[in-house]
Amino acid sequence: MAARLLDVQDLRFAWPGSAQDCLDIAALQVAAGETVFLHGPSGCGKSTLLSLLAGVLLPQSGRVALDGVHWGDLGASARDRHRVDHVGYIFQQFNLLPYLSALDNVLLPCRFSPRRRDAAARSARSLRAEGQHWLSGMGLDAAVADKPAHMLSVGQQQRVAAARALIGQPGLVVADEPTSALDEDRRDVFLDLLLSACAEAGSALVFVSHDRRIAPRFGRQVSLPQINRAARGLETA
Amino acid sequence: MNAGFLLGLAWRSAWNRRFTLALTVCSIALSTFMLLGVERVRTDLRSSFSSAVSGTDLIVGARTGSVQLLLYSVFHVGAATNNIRWSSVEALEKLRGVAWVVPLSLGDSHRGYPVLGTTAAYFEHFRYGEQQPLALREGQRFSDLYDVVIGAELADKLGYRLGQRITLAHGTGEIQLGADHSDKPFTISGILARTGTPVDRTAHISLEAMQAIHVDWVAGAPLPGMKIDADAARAKDLTPRSVTAALVGLHNRAAVFSVQRQVNRFGDEALMSILPGVALDELWDVVGTGEKALLLMSGLVALVSMAGLMSVILAGLNERRRELAVLRTVGAGPWQVLALLALEGSVLTLAGIGAGILALLACGLALNPWLQASFGLTLHLGQTTALQWLLLAGLLVAGWLASLLPAWRAYRLSLADGLSPRI
Numbered sequence: 106m107a108a109r110l111l112d113v114q115d116l117r118f119a120w121p122g123s124a125q126d127c128l129d130i131a132a133l134q135v136a137a138g139e140t141v142f143l144h145g146p147s148g149c150g151k152s153t154l155l156s157l158l159a160g161v162l163l164p165q166s167g168r169v170a171l172d173g174v175h176w177g178d179l180g181a182s183a184r185d186r187h188r189v190d191h192v193g194y195i196f197q198q199f200n201l202l203p204y205l206s207a208l209d210n211v212l213l214p215c216r217f218s219p220r221r222r223d224a225a226a227r228s229a230r231s232l233r234a235e236g237q238h239w240l241s242g243m244g245l246d247a248a249v250a251d252k253p254a255h256m257l258s259v260g261q262q263q264r265v266a267a268a269r270a271l272i273g274q275p276g277l278v279v280a281d282e283p284t285s286a287l288d289e290d291r292r293d294v295f296l297d298l299l300l301s302a303c304a305e306a307g308s309a310l311v312f313v314s315h316d317r318r319i320a321p322r323f324g325r326q327v328s329l330p331q332i333n334r335a336a337r338g339l340e341t342a
Numbered sequence: 343m344n345a346g347f348l349l350g351l352a353w354r355s356a357w358n359r360r361f362t363l364a365l366t367v368c369s370i371a372l373s374t375f376m377l378l379g380v381e382r383v384r385t386d387l388r389s390s391f392s393s394a395v396s397g398t399d400l401i402v403g404a405r406t407g408s409v410q411l412l413l414y415s416v417f418h419v420g421a422a423t424n425n426i427r428w429s430s431v432e433a434l435e436k437l438r439g440v441a442w443v444v445p446l447s448l449g450d451s452h453r454g455y456p457v458l459g460t461t462a463a464y465f466e467h468f469r470y471g472e473q474q475p476l477a478l479r480e481g482q483r484f485s486d487l488y489d490v491v492i493g494a495e496l497a498d499k500l501g502y503r504l505g506q507r508i509t510l511a512h513g514t515g516e517i518q519l520g521a522d523h524s525d526k527p528f529t530i531s532g533i534l535a536r537t538g539t540p541v542d543r544t545a546h547i548s549l550e551a552m553q554a555i556h557v558d559w560v561a562g563a564p565l566p567g568m569k570i571d572a573d574a575a576r577a578k579d580l581t582p583r584s585v586t587a588a589l590v591g592l593h594n595r596a597a598v599f600s601v602q603r604q605v606n607r608f609g610d611e612a613l614m615s616i617l618p619g620v621a622l623d624e625l626w627d628v629v630g631t632g633e634k635a636l637l638l639m640s641g642l643v644a645l646v647s648m649a650g651l652m653s654v655i656l657a658g659l660n661e662r663r664r665e666l667a668v669l670r671t672v673g674a675g676p677w678q679v680l681a682l683l684a685l686e687g688s689v690l691t692l693a694g695i696g697a698g699i700l701a702l703l704a705c706g707l708a709l710n711p712w713l714q715a716s717f718g719l720t721l722h723l724g725q726t727t728a729l730q731w732l733l734l735a736g737l738l739v740a741g742w743l744a745s746l747l748p749a750w751r752a753y754r755l756s757l758a759d760g761l762s763p764r765i
Contacts, residue, residue, distance in 0.1 A: 182675055189673025196671075199664045202351075204358035216347050217673030269672070 110276050110309050111135035111158060116167035117335075118157060127153055128164075129335035133327070137276060140300060140310040142320045145329035149336060151313045154329065155279050158311065159192050160184045172276055189218040193270025193308065195280040200266030203255035207245065210254055211236040211269045221273025239268035242302045244294070260291045267299050274306040281313050296322060352682050355665065356689075359658065363690060366654045370694025370741060373647025375701050377733050380640045382702070384633055385727050386720060391629075392622050394539045395589075397469025399598050400615040402426070402434060402605055403587035409628065411614065412621040415446055415587035417540050418456035422448070425584035430611050434588060437604055439597040442467050445585040447552045450510050450523070455496045457510050457545045459552030459585075467591055470539045480504055481532035484548050487576055489531035495542035497533045506530050510545070510555060523555040525571060538720050550580040590615070644736065652744040655687060659748045666752055680753045687745015695737055 113133040119126045128150050135141055145151055156162040157169055160176035161184075169176050172191050179187055193214070201210045215222040215232060225235040240250055243264035254262065263283055270278045280299070284292040296319060303310045312323060320326045330336045356363055395401075395416045403411040404424035413419045428445075435443045444467055447459035458464075465476055465483055481504045484491055492502060502508070509524040528547065536542055554575040570578070590605075592598060598617065605615040626633075666679050674682075706723040713721060 182677075185670075185673065185675045194671040200668060202355070202665060202668055204354045213672035 108137050109134050110137045112170045114168045116164045118164045126335040128333055130332050135309050138307050138309055140324040142323035142326045143313045149329050151329055155281055159279055160188050190220040191276045193275045193278040195266045195270050195283040197282045198286045201254035201262055206251050206253055207265045208236045208250040210265055211272055224273040239272050243268045243298045259286050271302050271306045278308045278310045352685055362658055366690055367694045369650050371697035374695045374698025376643045377640050378702050380636055381730050382721055384636045390538050393471035395618050397473050398589045398618050399592045400590040401618055402590055402615045405612045405614045408616040408621045409625050411616055422586045425586055427584050428582050431588055439592050439601050441593045442591045444589040446587045447585045452510050452545050455543050459547050459549045470537050477535040478532045479535040484531050487551050488528045490528040491532040491546040493534050493542040493544045494536040502530055504530055526555045549582045553580040553582050648740045648744055655745055655748040659752055676753045680749045683749035683752050684746055688742050691741030
């Protein structure tokens with residue numbers, strides 16, 4: 106088995122002010138380069154788990170380690186740095202800064218993370234060319250690259266967001282229902298492109314969705330209600 | 343982090359929201375304009391008020407209230423209850439320490455503007471503002487009996503020119519009581535330069551002329567059947583019998599209290615004398631409520647505009663929550679988000695204050711002639727008061743704080759929202 110990229114052990118998390126645990130997960134591992142489909146009904150804590158995996162939230166107890174570094178061991182700004190170095194993030198929608206061009210949006214992580222800038226530069230291309238490369242990897246041609254983001258269609262915006270998540274080849278790409286705003290055809294094209302681009306970048310993908318039809322395309326399927334002991338406790342109570 | 347990139351980002355983000363931000367700048371500019379403008383008007387109102395008379399050590403009149411004496415002798419408002427006899431004026435001149443006496447005789451008007459009977463000494467000794475003497479804009483002082491020297495505002499409002507003939511009316515006020523001095527018309531011999539004081543509204547004639555137009559009058563009414571025409575009046579004895587008040591200058595200001603005591607104890611007639619500065623302060627206390635209201639208004643304007651600024655930025659923040667979350671996902675730290683917002687806030691505040699000052703200067707330049715003509719108020723926009731600087735500093739700090747609060751909220755939100763803002 107490949108090296109563990111993500112390692113969750115005995116995670117317990119409750120929102121402040123809530124007596125009930127929101128998440129209680131004994132173990133969850135993601136290997137480098139693996140693609141994981143995380144599903145569950147709305148409100149079961151999928152986005153919360155993603156925030157915990159990306160070190161935005163810290164669990165009350167337990168370990169969440171990314172690339173061997175436990176989020177809880179880092180200070181706030183070190184977490185910010187570690188996150189941008191190792192995690193690419195795709196939202197459901199509104200991923201882009203509307204006033205920047207598609208290409209400038211793609212290059213944003215390289216502006217904030219020297220590590221991802223260096224990784225992008227190592228591929229022996231200019232930063233711009235590297236941005237173009239990931240855009241075309243997501244099926245967007247050069248004409249789109251210089252368009253301001255607010256001129257793009259929703260499908261194009263999601264592809265730009267994916268290119269941005271992949272530039273500098275972070276170890277982990279987290280996608281929070283990125284296809285929910287797309288119709289079926291666009292969804293399939295987007296998934297094809299995203300999965301092949303992740304394979305090229307060597308990035309693991311944690312993909313959250315409630316749409317079970319796309320589940321077979323991923324290396325592994327995880328049902329959050331099944332691994333979340335807090336949810337089971339609720340059902341039996 | 344690359345500060346240049348952040349600055350560029352701030353600029354492009356701001357440009358993207360330029361219409362909202364322009365509104366914010368306008369609201370800050372407006373409040374700067376209001377605050378500084380009100381303060382300027384307040385200061386200049388007070389100074390134009392207290393510059394009405396200077397260089398005069400004592401004002402002497404019949405016994406009355408000191409504010410009342412000041413009002414009618416200097417501001418030509420209201421009427422004297424009693425006159426003082428000419429012999430008393432002559433006695434004043436002989437008092438020890440007295441350098442000059444300028445008699446003032448009031449009670450007539452020209453189309454609502456007061457007429458002042460006085461002597462040539464008035465033009466020598468009267469001072470306004472900071473010891474400025476009266477200057478003639480055109481023509482000369484009265485030399486002939488029926489010459490009149492008019493103030494600048496009177497000339498401009500009524501469009502009078504040198505050599506024009508005007509008639510005076512008995513009594514003050516716009517309403518003609520049917521009794522006038524049209525039988526003895528006056529010729530405009532001079533027009534005074536603008537002073538920003540009641541002098542601008544006054545028509546000046548000699549005491550003899552004042553006597554001449556009343557030579558066929560008794561107790562405020564023309565004597566029936568007794569008509570003395572203008573030329574015949576010249577032959578009469580035109581020594582004034584009484585005047586309304588007198589301005590007194592001393593050789594040495596230190597003697598002012600001893601002279602004041604002598605006047606107040608004057609044996610032949612009940613007289614009183616006042617120090618113009620003291621009376622001006624008393625009068626300002628009376629009308630100063632308006633000034634305090636202005637100051638209060640300034641404060642309220644400042645408060646409201648700061649609240650407006652804060653609400654505009656806070657409202658804009660919700661609009662930007664998504665943008666800030668995106669910035670956070672691509673690696674901008676909360677401090678960088680905070681810096682971005684604080685930078686924008688301070689630049690907006692500075693731009694607004696700058697625009698407000700420019701607007702005030704432009705407005706001042708455009709409106710000064712009108713203010714001067716209609717209110718006798720000159721705005722000294724070049725001058726700054728300590729309070730103005732304080733207000734400016736207050737605006738700057740308040741504007742900056744008003745932008746820091748939303749920045750702080752954005753910082754908290756960016757931590758609480760995590761990477762997926764709940765909107």
